[in-house]
Amino acid sequence: MSRLLPTGFAVLFLVSSAGLAQAQGPRGNQDANGDGVISAQEFEDAAQARFQRMDANQDGVIDATELAAIQKRMEEFRAQRPDAGPRPGGGGGGDWSAMDADHDGKVTLAEALAASKARFAALDTDKDGKLSEAERPMRRGPPN
Ligand SMILES: [Ca+2]
Numbered sequence: 001m002s003r004l005l006p007t008g009f010a011v012l013f014l015v016s017s018a019g020l021a022q023a024q025g026p027r028g029n030q031d032a033n034g035d036g037v038i039s040a041q042e043f044e045d046a047a048q049a050r051f052q053r054m055d056a057n058q059d060g061v062i063d064a065t066e067l068a069a070i071q072k073r074m075e076e077f078r079a080q081r082p083d084a085g086p087r088p089g090g091g092g093g094g095d096w097s098a099m100d101a102d103h104d105g106k107v108t109l110a111e112a113l114a115a116s117k118a119r120f121a122a123l124d125t126d127k128d129g130k131l132s133e134a135e136r137p138m139r140r141g142p143p144n
């Protein structure tokens with residue numbers, strides 16, 4: 001089901017271009033098709049899109065320079081939003097060192113996707129292959 005055949009790519013392209021407007025929309029989450037749950041594919045697509053945004057020079061690797069820029073941006077983001085919760089222990093680079101599986105100081109797309117899969121599995125507490133609203137780590141929408 002997760003095989004990437006040429007048709008899969010076409011579907012992927014359609015889904016991601018259709019989902020683009022929604023991804024930028026007020027919901028701002030990874031639920032590209034808006035069905036209320038995040039599938040493994042949607043989670044992976046989002047991780048890949050995020051990686052490509054972070055890979056400033058687009059060489060397929062996030063290196064130490066790019067990593068530093070991202071961490072700086074994340075710290076600035078957190079500073080602007082104290083309600084996002086401070087990270088005890090500081091640093092805030094925990095996710096990144098976890099992603100860097102071979103500890104060479106760089107994160108490849110393969111490493112990022114592997115880490116994203118592991119995170120998906122950890123979040124999917126009922127193991128149905130989808131992340132329901134309740135299983136999602138962050139709810140960004142207004143609390144109604
Ligand atoms: Ca979905």
Ligand SMILES: [Ca+2]
Nearest residue numbers: 057059061062
């Ligand atoms: Ca790069």
Ligand SMILES: [Ca+2]
Nearest residue numbers: 124128130131
């Ligand atoms: Ca689930």
